[in-house]
Amino acid sequence: MPVSLVPSQQELLRIAPEIILALAGTLIMVLAPFSRRRTDNRFGYISLGALLAAGAAALAADQHRGTAFHLMIEVDGFATFFRMLVLGVGLLTALVSFAYLRREQAEPGEYYALLLYSVAGQSLMAAANELIMIFIGLEISSISSYILAGYLREDLRSTEAALKYFLLGSFATAFLLYGVAWIYGMTGSTHLSEIRAALTVAAPAPSELLVAVAAAMLFAGLAFKVSAWPFQVWAPDVYQGAPAPVAAFLSAGPKAAAFAVFLRVFLTAFEPAASRWAAFVWWSALVSMTLGNLAALVQSNIKRLLAYSSIAHAGYVLVALTAHSEAGASAAMFYLAAYALMNVGAFAMVAHFSRRGERYVEVDDFAGLAVTQPAAAALFAVFLLSLIGVPPTAGFFAKFYVFKAALDADLTGLTVLGLLNSALGAYYYLRILVVMYMREPGEAAAAAPSLPASMKATLWICAVGTMLLGVWPTLILGFADRAAAMVR
Amino acid sequence: MNAVPLSWYLILSAVLFSLGVAGFLIRRNIITVFMSIELMLNAVNLSFVAFSYQFRQADGHIFSFFVMVVAAAEAAVGLAIILALVRTRRTLEVDEVSLLKF
Amino acid sequence: MLHLWLIPAFPLAGFLVNGLLGRRASKAFVNAVGVGSVVLSFLWVLKTLAALGPLETPHVERYFTWIESGDLRIGFDLVADRLSAVMMLVVTGVGLLIHVYSIGYMAHEGGYYRFFAYLNLFMFFMLVLVMAANFLLLFVGWEGVGLCSYLLIGFWFLKKSAADAGKKAFIVNRIGDFGFSLAIYLVVVHFGTLDFDAVFSAVASRPVDSGAGLLAVIGLLLLVGATGKSAQVPLYVWLPDAMEGPTPVSALIHAATMVTAGVYMTARCAPIYLHAPLAMEAVAWVGAITAFFAATIGLAQHDIKKVFAYSTISQLGYMFLGAGAGAFSAGIYHLVTHAFFKALLFLGAGSVIHALGGEQDLRKMGGLRKHTPVTFWTLLCAAVAIAGVPPFSGFHSKDAILLAAHHHSPVLYWIGVITAALTAFYVFRAIFLAFFGDYRGDPHHHPHESPPVMTVPLALLALLSLAGGYFPVPAWLAPMFPASEQGHDVLLVAISVVAGLAGIAAAWWFYVARPGLADRVAARLGVFYRLVYNKYFVDEIYAAAVVRPVVEGSDRLAWRGMDVGVIDGMVNGVAARAQRAGAVLRQIQSGNVRSYAAWVLFGAVLVIVAFGFWGGWQ
């Protein structure tokens, strides 16, 4: 067959966001050695620009949907949704990092470059339609996040987080790969649609058990990335140790991208075998929620608390996945978007409040913040309430859609347990609110610096977004609905 | 007795994978732990190549090629992380890297 | 329209004016409003009754719908019939005298305006009670007078005993009201209305309840209400304590009017009782037992007001006895005469207390005949009336009751006779102790006669006590109740009169002729005397059997046990368990990478098993 090595313009357009990000990353990387000023924000601006441009490109690509590069990439509504989501997370993370890097005296150049690369990897994952492509996207995203987690290399916690993340991440990746190998062995393909076809129409059909084991290994690899039970162990340590903006990024970006893959793989490729995996996802969802919430109850470090809560939230998204329906997919998408807004907001607040060297990261340090900085406290409160799932915030609608999808799929028991879980989860978020609003200001809150402009911008964007989605969820939901319809 | 069943390769792969896992579980030197991961990746590669034989396709080879690239990248980054860690902690004992817990 | 509503409205207006403005107003103003409103009310009663004439049929006036829900409509309706006419006259008439008396009695008390406001409010509710044309409105008055009783008993609220007594009165009454209200609910459930005429005509069309049927239940529940308000066994305990209130209050509320509400209500519900012999029987026996029981306690009291209080309870028992024996008109008759002589007894007692500067203990009185002659003579009038000495008022009404009782059951008659003797004894005991012999009180205090504003009402009441028996109450009421044929048995009359006279004689013997004998007899009687002296320890028994268990139980079992212990314990337990679970779960997060890897591996195996061997095998 005659093949052209030169990709068409359309194909290039369909990967334009990744190209832009990679180029911008490289540009920063090249420029970085020429600027050794720690307070340099230029790279930040470059990356903001790149992210915005990539967003525009993603939207442009959405106008020309279709596959590219031999079915490696498929630009559809789903891909665009997640691309925009991870780009948005990248944008917010970049904004949070402005002040943070300056404060921590860390070099901004490589940081932003890594961030852009990581986002590029996630963006690829969102659009990838083939396991190898997914794998490479995942690795780009992961390896850059390993480094980002250890970016404060003088900091014991940061390096430890990086090491743990790296070792366990690679460990899980090995499982993922093993699964890919087996899938390839069963179906002769790594392309999602072909796998699906092989599972449904191929004769002789591959052994169910083998497929199941392969799917299980894939599940292990992906569940690790989204920190769902029973692969959640790494998350608390890494979130706690990583620099706060990075933790914000980890909890939203890679997670969203991994979920995108999760949805694609399990709702397209393995959809025919749903009877095999749905039962376990049910348990995974339930245990993730419960375990995350219970363990969060007893945390005193706010980053660690948010990490456990992130496990719980992964559980909620898995509830949507358990439903394995279109509604479930769109609910999961909405949830991830909402979660990104509120969780990045919350971590941003932590990043700002913690001061140099992240000294103030205990929940109790926030005592009386509402007195000394009412506006900041109110913004934080919005995020926390949204994390609880109180209307009219995005978090509420996110939970609502998830559980609606679950009920549509007759998952009554899981719904009830999930909702009870969200009541349980309310407790530890409330504790932060309590400390912030109902205690007298402590040393940390009394000396809290005022919000720098970039931080203010992040917090306001997140808060307004959270509230906006809480009042007009359709802003995103319609998008998600249409996108979800196309996953299959 | 000339032909080896494909499943032997796969079982070998599984055994090597498991040994890699065992290394991760048992070894305490961070570098050795890391090498165990490399062992696991190698085991996966064996599977890829074996399956590739089954389909008489070269795709599996491509995959293992990519795996090697990834392994290389991981090695570079991983060793850099280990270097950074050792610089601050002066230890290679993985058990001593447990500041963050509970 | 005769504007019946004005009758209660005047005192209500008086209450509002005095209540809102009285604190800053002069005493004269307060008097004018307080007494004037009752005068107006009394006059309006007279005018109304004159206009209504013989009242062959009840005159009902309907004003507005008070409560309407579904098919149930309860109006603010007032009725004037022969029964309520009697009551209106008694209430406004005696009430007026007592108001006037109060001007003198309360002259030196603080909260003067408050006192008159409360009295006016009481008049309002009492009039609503007697004029109500349906059960619920009657209940309004019923509760309202209870409230005023509470407020007035506790008038001197700085005194703990007064506040306690008020509270006790209210709560014990509430227990009675509990029964009354249940009766109301049953009436509505079964008759669909609360209007007297509709209910009673429906009752009339039913067969007589032979056993414990619906009407009997209603009747008994009403009786529970009546025992509360009219201080009958077993709910009489509040009335003696109620003497903590100012004496005019005792006279008006706890002798003449409010406490008779139960009798009035029983008479009002005569159609029900007549269809429920069981309930009738209960009424009679409750009355008889109370009459005797209270009389015995009255024998040994030293507080002059307490003596009269037990006397009131006893006399109310008489009225119930009459009603229960079927002689409703006799009961009401006695109610009227009792209003005269018991009000007089209390006001006289008040005059004595006033004369002695607040002393109420009979043992510290004596020889007051000389110091307070008007009081003495008027009190004596009351005493002969209550003792049933012919031809004074008590004789007539008591006889009517005893005759009916005998007709009903001779046992009841004999109880009545013995009670009559006891009554004569303790009343004259009080008179003799107070007015005869030598003054035993504080020698530095010089007793003085009360001012005319107090003595004039006394005199008027004395007149009524003596001649009140000639009001043709039974005849007037006869059309209201089925005639109970009572042959006028001279022997029975004679026996009761003799009993009364014997009581007087005994009292004279013990307290005038042979002073000191009483104490010796008391000492001889020992246990029995102590029992009576301590009022049979009923209050103590109630406290130990009801009050303390309830309070302690609520505290220990309900609050600290159930609420704090069990429920909150469970809630906190769940919370603690969740915390503990969290604390256990976090242990997984040991911080050790190798164990994390073990968990990941464990998870992978779990997933493989789940996907491979569990999911699809069904």
Next chain:
Amino acid sequence: MDAVLFLVFALIAVTCAANLVVQTHPITSALSLIGVMGSLAVLYLLLGGEFIAAVQVIVYAGAIMVLFVFVIMLLNAGAERPAGRSFVARYLGVPVLVIFLGLLSYVIQSRLPASEAVRFGEFQGGAPAEVGRLLFTRYVLPFEVTSVLILVAILGAIVLGRKEL
């Protein structure tokens, strides 16, 4: 012949891998790993993977492992101290690992088409030409994208390896 070759190199691979696991000194482990890689390269050849066998030796055993050895030397890593502290890894991990291996073996043995047998030389699609063709047609995007991965790796090494702060 095939069987003998397979068995010999499989045995070497397993032995070396086991040695990696039991040795306490990282250098010994590294050398064992190189042994595993070498024998795997032979097995690749048996499976028709000429290109991949070569890459295995050159890149993996040659480059990556050298990096490892270099770092071990750099850090002057000595033998592990005894007394490991992970209870979970030993008493949960090891038994579970046995189950894991048992499961996989069972699944492979029972479900995989048993007829398939590997004969050396029967499949020759793994020659560099074929691999290269695939790499630049069908897998061109992943191939290009790996460049980003390499960039990330470089960047990471720079960031983390840089000494001054």
Next chain:
Amino acid sequence: MTLLNLCLALPALGFLLILAIPGHNHRAIRATALAVSLLVFGLSLGLAVRFDAAWPGYQFVTDVPWIPSPAIRYHVGIDGLSLWLVVLSTLLTPVGVLVSWRYIDRRVKEFYALLILMESGLIGVFVALDLFLFYVFWEVSLIPMYFLIGVWGHERRIYAAVKFFLFTMAGSVLMLAAIIYLYTQAATFDYPAILSLMAAGRLRFSPLEETLLFVGFFLAFAIKVPLFPLHTWLPDAHVEAPTAGSVILASVMLKMGTYGLLRFCLPLFPEASREHAPWIAVLAIVGIIYGALVAMVQPNMKKLVAYSSVSHLGFVVLGIFSFTRLGLDGAVYQMLNHGISTGALFVLVGFLYERRHSLEIADYGGVATPAPNLAAAFMITTLASIGLPVLNNFVGEYLVLQGTAQVNFRWTVFAAIGIILSACYMLWLYQRAFFGEARPEVRAHVSDLNPREWAAILPLIVLMVWMGTATRTFLPAIGAANARILEQTQQNVEFHVHRLAPTSGASAEVLRAR
């Protein structure tokens, strides 16, 4: 129709307005809060005036789409049931503002902002006709209260606030589950639409489904009411809350639960409601007696009043689950009554606290001497609370018990015991606090009511008398709404009526005649 929307929107605007005022300008903040709340009250009176009591359906309806998928509508409207509850909310908010005037002296801006915001949520709960919208308002009203208790409360405020939040949250998530499930069956959240689907027989639930859904709704409401044994959050919340918080909590927030029972539980799940009525009624009665008994032994005034609320609300629940017109009317009336009289009690207790800085009854005694007007106001409120005729509570209690008597006389007997007990605890409280010789510290600190305090308490006292006598102002509208609700619960549940009927045949007769 714009009137109702204004009632909803104005407080929200007021919230923003107050946020815009500089935090140190306390006077302006208070004035704004008062003005806004009075304005809203005025508007709600407009609602009451223009309300057509004869028309049983919803009035002032606004129905516009909010979210297309799933179809969630901004559908609001009021009937006789919600009308007075809305007015109650708008009345008590200015009262809350007035009683906080001096009481709240720190973080004034936030306090008033939250208070006014809460009003919006409360009104929303009572007017929402879309289940989803209802849930949103339900939750929205929760947050400000949480802060009011937690920030401006007393010593154990945090415990109380968290307990309050978690109890309510635990209930409401179950309700959310039920609401969503309902949606999956009915494909709409629109409440009237769901009812008409049910009436047309196009929406049916199996008994199990219905029971589970019922329980989902019921638990949420029962916690809010609170029904024994889910009541333990209430005493803590009340004791720790600032006066305004207690007032709003007791007067309005608890009514959200009973309102929900009546508005949603009964019509949506008529069979389940009837089937479970017996044990719910028993719980209500246990609550009545138990609440009263526990109230009796409380050493803390607010706790006493809080437990008395448990007792009073028991009557409401009992009335609702009597399924009689009288019971329902009484229950609704009792909601309003409790709002007024218990609200007033909390206001007065708040006044005492402002003077003496203690809630322990033992720290008072003889207050009547230095503060006769306060004592008089407290007395009237006490009397209203214990159900004295011509004051408001009597009417409600009477109707409830009368309605209950039509169904099961034994319930009435036990419930009526609560009325005896109410006199015990309230009068005992009154005696201990107000009677007796005034102690020196009482004399030193306690003064009589000032004009601001009069302004807060007088309207409530006037209402107590008004509602006790002129019931026709309120009852027709309530009755019309209840008749409709009762009708909705009677579809295809005839046979249950007989099963519930009392032992004596006569009352069944009466019931059938109705």
